[in-house]
Amino acid sequence: MTALYVLDVPENTAVAKVAGQDPDVAVAKLGPYFEITADGAIVVDRRATGCRHAVWYSCVAGVGGGEIVQHDKDALRVEPR
């Protein structure tokens, strides 16, 4: 399983919300972090989040069981290892 951790601060909430719009992705809280999990890939569309670049490129707190294969101006994509 792939887990993407995002710190729960105001500018990051849209990242978790957009990630959770995929029915195959679950979003829970682990302490002050969003724990975003999926059996397959987790994909977040940057424009849907409204994040500007500085926040977008620093919103990932941790990646468990997978790796980031795309993190550019279009999307963040985490795939299972």
Add this chain to the structure above:
Amino acid sequence: MPLEPLEHKVRGVDHAAFPTFDPVATVRFYRDTLGFPVVHSICAAGWGPEDHPDFIHFFFDIGNDDRIAFFYYFGLEPVHEAPRGDAYAGFGPDTPEFFVRSRHLAIHVDDQDDLLEYRRRLDASSWPVEMQIQHETIESIYTHDPNGYMVEFTRAMRPVTPQEDLDATLTIDALLDVVGAPEPSFGKLLARKAELIVERAAAWELEQSR
């Protein structure tokens, strides 16, 4: 890491010191353009085992009683002729620009009115703002002082939250683990940090709610 944090007793920046070859422009910039008061100076005859020049060590208040200070050495010529860099150090074409631009002094202001006031002062001078950025968490303006030192003015868009301190702690613990092992990478850091989040984040939150 110690089990109990060491007592934190320091009180900010007494002074950060830099050499200058142009005290006139330095005073024009810090005192006359920015309005930073001159708060201290030392006129010192050269002494010591080295052939130390006579010098003036002068200080400007940067708020909060913190200070930026300069050394002007009589008779000393610039120490390098590199096209990039500042009074202290020069860089050749092999040094990446992001590296040259990494070292800077960031001065805090309370709000946007104050930030824009310093923008107005700089833009009316020989050292106009080179870049203004704003995103979700900070707004900053940047210029270079007459010595080539990069100076930033910055304001926070929101207060720092307690969870950011936890996150910083986990980042640094993960960083030390990753750079202590072969071939450190950002991916390895995020993997290690995920492990630390799983280990510690829930307990941290419980502790906060007590």
